[in-house]
Amino acid sequence: MTEHMDITSLLEAHYDTIFAFSVRALGCRHEAEDLTQDVCLRLAERLPAFRGDAKISTWLYRIVVNAAQDRLRVRTRQARLAEEWREAHLAKADEADAARAARGWIADTLAVLDPAERTTLALVVTGGFSQSEAAEILGVAPGTVSWRMSEIRKRLHVVAQQTGEVA
């Protein structure tokens, strides 16, 4: 267990995966850099108290996933705020619009998913986890992962159809 207790080797092993996951969950490299740093510092802070009651990668990615979900929720809240206070926050709303335009179709598509769905999808695409470990990281029952994936598929179909109709 001692080898787990060192942050440098832990991050050496997982940094790239954390970053890849972050890019996919957030749909944006720039924000992913920030998220990755936040998460690494959080890990550094908590690692000494890690008691080995879970597999270290499960423990680690659970923190990663939660941080990503938090960030996505904050984003939603900010968007809502920007709407509510459109006038007071005109500049911010404009920024948000511009950022959205620049992000491209992946980010746009991701935007229809909720934080739990986005992190699930990012985890699946990034790969390297068994179904049961992924479930444990996400804090759900094993069956929920596939169920979520099918929900995502349905949702995307609906959106695609609407878009198709509009087009």
Place this chain on the structure above:
Amino acid sequence: MNPMDRDPLEELTEGLARMDVRPDQNRRDRTMALAREKFDVAFQENAAEERPIPDPPRTGAGRASLTGAVISMTRKMKKSLLYGTSGLVMAGLATVVTVQLGDEVMNVPQNHAKHESLAEVDGARAPQPSIGGDINPVPQNKPPISRDFESGPSFGAVGQKTAPASRSANEGALLMAPVQDRPTNVQGQNRDRFPDAEQNPVNSVAQSPISTFSIDVDTASYSTTRRWLNQGRVPEASTVRVEEMINYFDYDWPAPEAGGAPFRASVANYETPWNAGTEIVRIGLQGMMPDIDARPPLDLVFLIDTSGSMRSPDKLGLLKQSFLMMLGELRPEDRVSIVTYAGSAGTTLELTPASDRATIRNALENLSAGGSTAGAAGLREAYGKFDGDDDRVGRVILATDGDFNVGMSGPDAMTDFIADQRETGAYLSVLGFGQGNYNDTLMQALAQNGNGQAAYIDTLSEARKVLVDQLTGNLFTIAEDVKIQVEFNPAVISEYRLIGYETRALAREDFSNDKVDAGEIGAGHQVTALYEVTPVGSDAARMAPVRYDNFSSERRAMNLEMAGELGFLRLRYKAPGEDESRLIEAPISKEQEAMTDDDRFALAIAGFGQHLRGGKYLEDWGMDAAVDLARDGRGEDPFGYRSEALQLMQTYEALSR
């Protein structure tokens, strides 16, 4: 491609898989290094937590040794000047202040006599009539009306200690994690890593009538909260320190008399806004303002980071504005030099009298950013500007976004170098600009080793607060190791709760133990503490009354005699540089008073802070009520700090809806 043609999930999955997910190598390295530092600190703290005996609140031995070093240093130089900006905030950048201490001793009124008559009793005491009026804490024969009392006697040599600086820099550091090998007690006390302090509970007076804590003049928690809220995020409850939010603002508590004691404590009590069945006891300490006209001339070296990353309006732009603003506060006999560092270090302006404003202004305005960060060379160059004139006070103010290349020798050699300079009287402070500072750690280390402070400047008004308003005010420490102890009268009060100060709690016996460190008061500073108390018989009591007590009948009769007192306040402090503390005592009358605007505002902020911490004791009193109270108490607000707080409170109200 027509989205209908394919399974959209498959398409999205492929798109995600094709994204460029290779991390930026520099960022990766920096993050890893930062994580390493954080981990080292967390590791030690984790180990410490498992120790059975808790350390006294983040003060401890390390701090004592720092103090010792500082005192010996100050003896050498008779007077030390600490230009602090005590509200110094946290996380970010750093201004390095180098102070060269002169030899002259400020002419500060001494006032020993008054105090000697005060019995230094710390425990049992004979019943005393409530003292009132402006008590110079001697006599005992005034009726319990007002409750101001001045603290004792000597003001001593001025401001010897840099502790307040190092302390606020130290503890205020938000993200700070110590550079390795620094003495951990001194610098490893990042509060962010002590986030676990639970809100103070309601205490039963019958069971523990005495509450003891150290004052806290830090204000970092407010700046941090502001940064979070301005980004549309709610800070984590455990990171909010209510007392620091309250103490961020200036209040007009009664000032000590000229020529008298270094600070004055005033106490008021009134209804609690959020609970009709309880009362607030407000303790306000107001530090004296020494005659700043007598200050020696200053030599300031602005060491400015002009590397490429500074090219931003909230960095170099704000920095120029801030320094220009500060320029207006200097006196003709002060001097300013500008040293810049980017790819290499160079002197932009040799020491120039502050009266030659056009030259200095011109040099500042012509700064531009580009290149890397040869910080170490810049520091050496900056320290080289002082000419060793003992009558002048020198300091280096380092302004940077935190990107600081310490050179081949590494951070340890750098901090050692700065510590050496400190011994010669040259101090260093650090001002942080911009967001995304990846090296606050180093900046904090620099400032602490340099006996300066680290402040984070995010807005021009923060710059004004740090650089201008406090430039003159924070020269001196006027009282050290200030501890407060309140004993509540069980005949009058059944329950009490100290609002905030969780991380400053002291054990009862620490109050009279002069080895236990506590907070300092700087010139002109205020410190405010609030208790919520429940009078005996109030419906608001949270605990059932006890059926038995162990008072003798004699004792009970005595309690009755003192029924006009809600409690008894004791303060201990040391005059700067002294080892032995002085005691001030006075009873707190139970007569209620009307709130002043300052009281209203302090309470509104206390409510705000408690909401951020979960609002456990606020009953139905919502943020809307807190906003209304803050608006009522805003008063003149010459610099707009309170209006800003109002906006923040509204932001929080919207975010938490």
